[in-house]
Amino acid sequence: MDNLGNFVELNKSGKIWAIGSIHSNLKSFSSIKKYILKNFDSDDKLIFLGNVIGLGDNSKETLTSVINLRFNLMSKFKLKPEKIVFLRGAQEEMFSKLLQLQLAPNPEEIVEWMFDHGVNKTINSYGFSENEVKNIASSGTINITKWTINLNRALYMNPGHAQYFLNLKHAAYSHSKKILFVNRGVDITRPLSAQNDCFWWGFQNFSKIHKPYNTFLRIVRGYESEHLNHSGISNNNVVCTLFKQPLSNKSILCGIFGENGEILDLFENN
DSSP states (O other): OOGGGOEEEEOSOSOEEEEOOOTTOHHHHHHHHHHHHHHOOTTOEEEEOSOOSSSSSOHHHHHHHHHHHHHHHHHHHTOOGGGEEEBOOHHHHHHHHHTTGGGOSSHHHHHHHHHHTTHHHHHHHTTOOHHHHHHHHTSOHHHHHHHHHHHHHHHHTSTTHHHHHHTOBSEEEETTSOEEEESSOOOTTSOGGGOTTHHHHOOTTGGGOOSOBTTBSEEEESOOSSOOOOSSOEEOSSEEEOOOSOTTOOOOEEEEEOTTSOEEEEEEOO
16 A cells, blocks of 8 residues: 555554644644644654645745644654655645646646635745736746746745645555545545545545445545534544535644544644
């Protein structure tokens, strides 16, 4: 299952902390950050379940705060890098495509679609306007290439940002292979190594599965697209969803899990 480094196996875990989609809610994340710094232990693991950026106004600042949390935990406990995992969400996937927009066959359509799904907010946070990007997208490959060079340069001006996008993982699982962490879902008809982009775009009726997927007794995800009117964290016998609609809410949902799928705690920012 460890093909091409897209997956992380969490070995010798104490508690496994998982943070659902943040969507640039810097103030809400600050509350979560303080709680983790106070309660994290040296043998714990931490997983960000994707969508750190996008939708909100503070993508750049939120990513900086996330990277700062990683640095603080690694320094305090002398952690190895693999103990803190970042998964790819739809927002990271779309922004990564923008970084190579010159390769797109239909850049104007792609930009319009991505902006409709919240990537414009991330662009704004790095100092680029929506109209500028839309105009560039229709101006030919040479101009688009110049713009993507500038966007990549903006990333490198913020320590750790470029490395974040280069090191995103598709999924993570415990050494026991009893608990699986993803951004949005899996295609339960396929093995983990053949999921393509189901991890961040989802799979039909994934929320309704009530039996284990292969050896995984618990699947923890950080986003769901449907508004299911949950009053709190959604959790059935298999799927635990650390996200609740609508997108306009400021809640960040989190959980603490055991390596065999046990739910030790579920909480959200104050």
